[in-house]
Amino acid sequence: MTDLSEQTNAAKTWFETLRDRICAEFEAIEREAGSDAAFQYTPWQREEEGNSDPGGGVQGLMKGKVFEKVGVNVSTVKGSFSPEFAAQVNGADADNPGFTATGISLVAHMANPHVPAVHMNTRFLTTGKAWFGGGADLNPPIPYEEDTEEFHARFRAACAGHNPTYYDRFKQWADEYFYIPHRGVHRGVGGIFYDHLECDDDPSFDRNFAFTRDVGEAFLDIYPALVRRRMESDFTDADKQTQLEWRGRYAEFNLVYDRGTLFGLKTGGNIDAILMSLPPEAVWS
Numbered sequence: 008m009t010d011l012s013e014q015t016n017a018a019k020t021w022f023e024t025l026r027d028r029i030c031a032e033f034e035a036i037e038r039e040a041g042s043d044a045a046f047q048y049t050p051w052q053r054e055e056e057g058n059s060d061p062g063g064g065v066q067g068l069m070k071g072k073v074f075e076k077v078g079v080n081v082s083t084v085k086g087s088f089s090p091e092f093a094a095q096v097n098g099a100d101a102d103n104p105g106f107t108a109t110g111i112s113l114v115a116h117m118a119n120p121h122v123p124a125v126h127m128n129t130r131f132l133t134t135g136k137a138w139f140g141g142g143a144d145l146n147p148p149i150p151y152e153e154d155t156e157e158f159h160a161r162f163r164a165a166c167a168g169h170n171p172t173y174y175d176r177f178k179q180w181a182d183e184y185f186y187i188p189h190r191g192v193h194r195g196v197g198g199i200f201y202d203h204l205e206c207d208d209d210p211s212f213d214r215n216f217a218f219t220r221d222v223g224e225a226f227l228d229i230y231p232a233l234v235r236r237r238m239e240s241d242f243t244d245a246d247k248q249t250q251l252e253w254r255g256r257y258a259e260f261n262l263v264y265d266r267g268t269l270f271g272l273k274t275g276g277n278i279d280a281i282l283m284s285l286p287p288e289a290v291w292s
Contacts, residue, residue, distance in 0.1 A: 044071025078283030098136030123147035146195030
């Protein structure tokens with residue numbers, strides 16, 4: 008590749024377009040439930056000493072009748088890692104700490120405990136290397152086998168269009184990644200997780216970008232369908248308690264193990280945007 012900035016801009020444009028489509032669909036669901044809730048968008052600018060153009064992003068947040076709290080963030084930043092953090096990042100080191108990163112990050116916590124929470128993130132990073140990463144995973148407080156199967160089937164189909172090994176590899180990666188060791192439980196019912204789909208030239212960028220776009224399309228296709236299926240379900244106080252306790256586990260994972268949380272904090276990201284993944288209410292009992 009001769010111009011990584013061109014590739015970063017192409018990815019940025021896609022992430023922003025996907026954000027707009029997802030937010031419009033989520034607002035449509037709120038309208039179907041008789042709510043006028045809408046996303047509030049808050050721009051933010053990153054700061055880095057000695058960097059005149061560190062980038063920033065836009066935090067989108069909605070609190071509604073169906074979506075108790077949903078954040079959809081897009082950011083595009085560039086700068087230098089600290090020497091100790093550079094050593095932990097693909098293609099970077101203390102002598103070459105420069106990076107760019109653009110991506111979309113989404114977490115939805117739902118009002119009805121029968122509606123699964125969800126996480127989705129896709130990103131494009133450049134250091135001494137360039138690569139895509141991301142995925143999506145379903146996090147139901149009260150799992151339904153039908154929902155789990157359909158979620159996985161949609162991402163299996165997205166993977167199959169690109170590489171016959173992707174789904175099995177990326178499902179296993181998600182199973183291993185979204186695990187809470189100190190609890191001995193998984194965060195949810197899984198999905199796919201991938202990283203370091205490296206872009207050594209224009210053809211590999213095009214292939215990996217196409218796959219990443221299909222991951223976004225798969226999410227937009229399946230998740231709203233699951234929300235609509237469950238959002239009017241009756242629930243009990245016991246169901247709500249189950250949800251709140253499950254959210255406690257979710258918070259533990261994001262604060263202790265999540266790479267995205269660490270990356271955002273280590274690179275001077277917006278604190279509110281980074282921690283939008285935390286649930287609006289949780290209990291530990």
